[in-house]
Amino acid sequence: MAITLLPPKGDFTDADTTQGELKAALDQLIDYLTERTNAAADTGVVNAYVLTLSPAITSYEARQRFTFTTVNANTSTSTLAVNGLSATAIKLPDGSALPAGAIPAGVAEVVHNGTDFTLVSASGVVSGDATINSMPLIAFEFQVRNNGGVIEHRMVQLGRNNAVTVSTYLPQISGETASWTATPTVDGVTEFAAGAGIRSGSSEQMIFDSFASVSTVTWFASSGKSSVGTAVDMKAWNSASFDVNGTTLDRLGAGFSNALTGAAFGITTGNIATGKQMDFTVFGFAPDS
Numbered sequence: 001m002a003i004t005l006l007p008p009k010g011d012f013t014d015a016d017t018t019q020g021e022l023k024a025a026l027d028q029l030i031d032y033l034t035e036r037t038n039a040a041a042d043t044g045v046v047n048a049y050v051l052t053l054s055p056a057i058t059s060y061e062a063r064q065r066f067t068f069t070t071v072n073a074n075t076s077t078s079t080l081a082v083n084g085l086s087a088t089a090i091k092l093p094d095g096s097a098l099p100a101g102a103i104p105a106g107v108a109e110v111v112h113n114g115t116d117f118t119l120v121s122a123s124g125v126v127s128g129d130a131t132i133n134s135m136p137l138i139a140f141e142f143q144v145r146n147n148g149g150v151i152e153h154r155m156v157q158l159g160r161n162n163a164v165t166v167s168t169y170l171p172q173i174s175g176e177t178a179s180w181t182a183t184p185t186v187d188g189v190t191e192f193a194a195g196a197g198i199r200s201g202s203s204e205q206m207i208f209d210s211f212a213s214v215s216t217v218t219w220f221a222s223s224g225k226s227s228v229g230t231a232v233d234m235k236a237w238n239s240a241s242f243d244v245n246g247t248t249l250d251r252l253g254a255g256f257s258n259a260l261t262g263a264a265f266g267i268t269t270g271n272i273a274t275g276k277q278m279d280f281t282v283f284g285f286a287p288d289s
Contacts, residue, residue, distance in 0.1 A: 038082075042070035047078040048087060049103075056083040062114035067107065074103040080110060080117050090117045142196075142206075142234070142254075145180070145277035146269050152180040153196055153206075173252065174209040183267070191245040199242070199253070203266035207242050208252040226278045228271065231259035234280040 038057070044050030051068050066082060077097045079087035090098050090110055103122045110117040144153045155176040176195035184190055186197030192209040199205040226232055237253040244251070256265040265271060272278070 038065065039067040042068045042072065044070075044072070044081070046072045047074050047076055049078065049080045049090075049108075051080065051082045053083055057085070058083075060085060060088065060112050062112055064112040065109060065120070066111075066117075067109045069107050070103065071105050072103075073101060073105045074098060075100045078103065088112075088117055090119055093118055093120075139283055140176075142280045142282055143277060144183070144267055144272065144280075146272040146274050147180065148274060149269055151183045151198070151267055151269060151272065153183045153194065154178055154180050155195060176209075186242075186244045188243045188246060197244070198267050203268050204256045204264035206254045206256070206267065207244065208254075209244075210249050210251045228273065228276045228278055230265065230271070232265050232278055233257050233259045234282075236282065 038051075038053050040051040040053055042049045042051060049068065049070060049072070051066060057064070060082070066080070068080075076099075078090045080090055081087040090103075092098060092102070095116075098119060102119060106122065108122040109120040111120050112118075140155050142153065142155055144151065146152075155173070156178045173195050175192060179194070181194035184193045184197045185200050185203075186192055186207055187200035190197070190200070192207075195209045197207055197209075199207050233256065235255050235257065237255070240251065240253050241248060242251050242253070256267060257263060258265050
């Protein structure tokens, strides 16, 4: 977009806006319009993102921003093409090539720097490609409900009801599923179901199925949505040793309590009425399985 300044009509006085001030204001307007965010859904393939904007752009300009949703997480260096223009490399802010996993399935924002696109932000379901202390992130929602007198649980993607996978979202947790599953009471002879179970003799504690001892894990849980009528906190443990079905490991665990009084809150049909549900957000990091 080009704007041509016309000569001023009449004379300016000291009290009037000067042509230089007018040009400066127009330059700011140009910058604003150039930097405006254009949003669309990606219609390309893995590592080759494609956007179709309406109205269309006819050229790339420095400071143009584009926000796009995509179901294609990148697996290597990637490009973006907008409105049939050339496929242009997407790079990190330091100018280096885009690594695998930098753009997850979700939402990404890029800005054109005059030559390439720079990845400004990318968000989606946090995956194992993201790390803390060189260990994959744990990020999921843990949900518990009373379904007709049966306590059930499941583990799903953050903000969604989609399945998570061990390799990318739940390192060290085995058997998790997005399907509602009856929650067993686990002990030395009773096995987990769908990656978790209530600790025998301590209904306010949940134990999670681990591939191996996880003494180096660190994770945190926060209260989420709840329809049980009581504010409930889920406090995750780093690890604790438990015998489940004859196998003793340092396992992930969590305790539930009344958020107001601190009293233990048992995961029972007495505390969670039929049709009621609790959702908790879990973050952390753990070594690969």
